[in-house]
Amino acid sequence: MENKIPFRVLMGPGPSDVHPRVLRAMSTPLLGHLDPAFLTIMNETMDLLRYVFQTENKLTVAMSGTGSAGMETVFVNLVERGDKVIIGVNGLFGTRMVDVAKRCGAEVIEVHAEWGSIIDCTAVEEALKQHGDVKLVAVVHAETSTGVRQPLEQLSELVHMYGALFVCDMVTSLGGIPTNIDEYNIDAAYSGTQKCLSAPPSLSPVTFSERALHVMATRKTPVQSWYLDLSMIQSYWGEERFYHHTAPISSIYALNEALQMIKEETLEAVISRHTYFGKELQRGLENLGLSLLVEEGYRLPQLTSVCIPDKVDDVVFRKRLLEKYGIEIGGGLDSLKGKIWRIGLMGYNAKQTNVALILAAFKDVLTEQGITCK
Amino acid sequence: MENKIPFRVLMGPGPSDVHPRVLRAMSTPLLGHLDPAFLTIMNETMDLLRYVFQTENKLTVAMSGTGSAGMETVFVNLVERGDKVIIGVNGLFGTRMVDVAKRCGAEVIEVHAEWGSIIDCTAVEEALKQHGDVKLVAVVHAETSTGVRQPLEQLSELVHMYGALFVCDMVTSLGGIPTNIDEYNIDAAYSGTQKCLSAPPSLSPVTFSERALHVMATRKTPVQSWYLDLSMIQSYWGEERFYHHTAPISSIYALNEALQMIKEETLEAVISRHTYFGKELQRGLENLGLSLLVEEGYRLPQLTSVCIPDKVDDVVFRKRLLEKYGIEIGGGLDSLKGKIWRIGLMGYNAKQTNVALILAAFKDVLTEQGITCK
Structure with missing residues (x-):
């Protein structure tokens, strides 16, 4: 090659470029996806992801796809047909969220801002007031198409005041700026490995709050994606270790090593x-x-x-x-x-x-x- | 690590174990997913996949997920709500297809055989006769849960006689036994990289016939998965090179090298x-x-x-x-x-x-x- x-x-x-140590990790011989030694690496990886996300969320795992699969994971698991969702659109990835949410049957309310600007809290509040019973509000923390950093704290407070879940696209923010999942009270977030984590693309770290877990546990309809259905994926990453699909072993080696390096540097x-x-x-x-x-x-x-x-x-x-x-x-x-x-x-x-x-x-x-x- | x-x-x-040459390929520094040198590797990979699948199918690509994502790709792209599909169930992966197809809104007709036996042509014919207007018939070519090899030729003829598409799970067969997509007239197949191709898990090779492409092109409703929507993925792997999602670069290096080794050996x-x-x-x-x-x-x-x-x-x-x-x-x-x-x-x-x-x-x-x- x-x-x-x-x-x-x-x-x-x-x-982004990948550290030689992470490249080398990928050339390590494979283990089976249910090998006790691999399960240890998965547990370590979950702990390291919690550290980098800054969360205690139990459901913090790496989905077996790139960042966009993480986006889809959040929407297919949290949304059911007819649910109202508000999405902040100030760049390509806001637009993508709208597309993904609509394919889940959501009624999408778009709150726009110019590409290069942030989503305004007042505009989100107006949308929340106008449309009762909104299930979730989603914004992009670090818009990869524009380089905009979306402030989250005030927005999070607002969204929770209206009883909705707060969802963040953290593909480009994780490991680059503070994501502070617990401090900012974020209910669901997804990221990618090929940005500030400096691992190769192929996994999508996701994390879900207890409130989000409750929403998933009380769904009335099945998740439309089998591959991304967290009710089953939780049982593989969790203590049950139920086989769901074969985890991308080498990619998890790489992510583990990359996260380890962040922990060493702090x-x-x-x-x-x-x-x-x-x-x-x-x-x-x-x-x-x-x-x-x-x-x-x-x-x-x-x-x-x-x-x-x-x-x-x-x-x-x-x-x-x-x-x-x-x-x-x-x-x-x-x-x-x-x-x-x-x-x-x-x-x-x-x-x-x-x-x-x-x-x-x-x-x-x-x-x-x-x-x-x- | x-x-x-x-x-x-x-x-x-x-x-399965991965050849040292393939392991080393993964530790090669990354390229951008739109880098001309990477696009060359993608083209090569498509050609090599066509060789191993034994097909001229233009749409022969590696999906950015494991074999189960390939299964979901086939169903979400070919099936629309209310479509009738017949699925042969003689092991776990037949059961999984049923689950996936149902989540796409398909009306699933199951043809069962004992785990460890093959799906019987006569039983499929009866189901085809009983239910008019069946869109596709799917079987598992190599049932990973039992070790059964399903004969395909007669089944393929039968399915086409009734005007349906013939779909095969080739996760464990590709590179181990002949898949002969064109000779057997198979309309859609998906595989995995971690079985007989001896690459790490993380990609799913898929291939679609012209008839399958026509079915996708004339859909009435959007594909419910954004991540697996082939109408967009075709434009990234095809000449347009439209950005869809970031391809798993290192995994494609590994697949390319593994396929290259098959070609060298023949x-x-x-x-x-x-x-x-x-x-x-x-x-x-x-x-x-x-x-x-x-x-x-x-x-x-x-x-x-x-x-x-x-x-x-x-x-x-x-x-x-x-x-x-x-x-x-x-x-x-x-x-x-x-x-x-x-x-x-x-x-x-x-x-x-x-x-x-x-x-x-x-x-x-x-x-x-x-x-x-x-």
């Missing part, structure tokens, strides 16, 4: 590191004369969206960056296509070397394209 | 190897005085179910085998629990060494348990 893989520095919106230090280098990068880009999409205060340190200067061709620039430096960054999606680049400093990549490299490469390639950098 | 993994020989119903040789060593094992077990669950002629070479002698405790025996030899074999499921053991000789493990080892270990541990072997 190695001869097929060119040198790359993965500074897009994910996957979550606090990992988050500080993201904060520090994210700011360094953002300052550096502004110093080059570029402007950032998101207002200060709502920027994610792990994912920065920078506006493409008028005279620069998006695709030409990114192609050059890839070919000359091996650096991958992301383009804009949907309405932001051709308008922004997305630069990730996630997990293992949130370090001085990468900040210096990307700024130097940007300066060089922008200059080639006829832009005078400051 | 390595210090947590005891020595194991995986001779259960899967996962599919014909791989299948002969399974046939040869499967027979060796079955003869050896009978020579020890044990009897096999499945009638000769319907036995899978890659998975042998052997009846547990009356005086032997299932769990004690398997525990001893694991602790003394590091050998994992499978127990029976559901009604066969405590009655059979399941021994896999899949992919990389279908070799002389493993036949000799398991027979020697069986003889030793059976003797310890007071059984006089021949």
Whole structure:
């Protein structure tokens, strides 16, 4: 395989580069999915996920699919046909939640904000007032399509005041900024492994509060997905160890190792590191004369969206960056296509070397394209 | 990770042992899921899957989940609420198909056979006659819970005579016995990577005929799963390269390498190897005085179910085998629990060494348990 893989520095919106220790973990020989030694690794992984999510939630497991499977897990398990759900849409992943929820038969009420802005509490409150009996409210904590950081505390209070469940997309936030599931009183969250956890894509960590468990336990209709049905998956990850499907052994090795490394560094230090280098990068880009999409205060340190200067061709620039430096960054999606680049400093990549490299490469390639950098 | 993994020989119903070359492929640094070099690997993987499935089907891809996700993919994409489907149930995976199909709103007609026997063509024909307008008929090609090999050719003819689609669970058959998708005229099939392909679990190869594509293209209702919706997944694996979800990069490296190894050996040789060593094992077990669950002629070479002698405790025996030899074999499921053991000789493990080892270990541990072997 190695001869097929060119040198790359993965500074897009994910996957991010994976630490050699995690890569090596994946090449460890397999165990059976019911082997006592593997069950120990699963237990460890659940504990480590609780630590990184900052929760005591018993139901904290890794689903056998990527982040989008985690999104679907939350909706198929919590929603029944006809349920009203409010979804904050301020980027692609809000839009995706709407699609997923509708396929579960939900009556979806969308609360919109401009891509690059946060979802406003007042707008959510109006929707809650207007539509009685809302089952859940969902927002994206770290919008991967824009780089916006959604504040959660006030929203969580509001949602619970109206008796709804609070659901968060934490695909890009987990391990990069505090997710504080218990402190913020979040009822369900899902994430991915290929962002700030710096493991390969293939699993989706999810966590559910006692309230969410109660909602699942008192469903009137079966979960429409067999593969993602938590009533059965709980019995495999739990003490019963009922066989459901074959767990992706090697991917769990990788996740376990990646989480172990976060624990060794401590979550606090990992988050500080993201904060520090994210700011360094953002300052550096502004110093080059570029402007950032998101207002200060709502920027994610792990994912920065920078506006493409008028005279620069998006695709030409990114192609050059890839070919000359091996650096991958992301383009804009949907309405932001051709308008922004997305630069990730996630997990293992949130370090001085990468900040210096990307700024130097940007300066060089922008200059080639006829832009005078400051 | 390595210090947590005891020595194991995986001779259960899967996962099977993975060749060191495939393990190493997984430790290769990641590429982005839209990187030109990764798209080349995806194209290669599709071609290799077509080779192993023996098909020209354009829609031949690896779904981002384990074999059960492949099962769900087939049903959510082909079935709409109210559709009639006939499912052959002669083991656990037939039962699972029934469950999955019902969650899609299908009206399921079950055709049963004893666990350990094949599904009878006449019984399927009766069901087809009795219920007009059946959309699809599904059977398990290699029942992992019993070791039965289902003949497909006659069944396929029959199903098509009644205008239905023919669907096969090929989780344990792909790469072990001929699947011959085009020759047998199979409309949809799904498999797993951790059986005869000897890659780690996490992907599910699927393939769909033109007729199946037409059925999907003319659906009246949306697919209930966003994650498994092939109308979108086709556009990512196809020429459009539309972003859907982040592909499990490292798992695809592993699958690519495993398939590459099959191509190097040639599919014909791989299948002969399974046939040869499967027979060796079955003869050896009978020579020890044990009897096999499945009638000769319907036995899978890659998975042998052997009846547990009356005086032997299932769990004690398997525990001893694991602790003394590091050998994992499978127990029976559901009604066969405590009655059979399941021994896999899949992919990389279908070799002389493993036949000799398991027979020697069986003889030793059976003797310890007071059984006089021949």
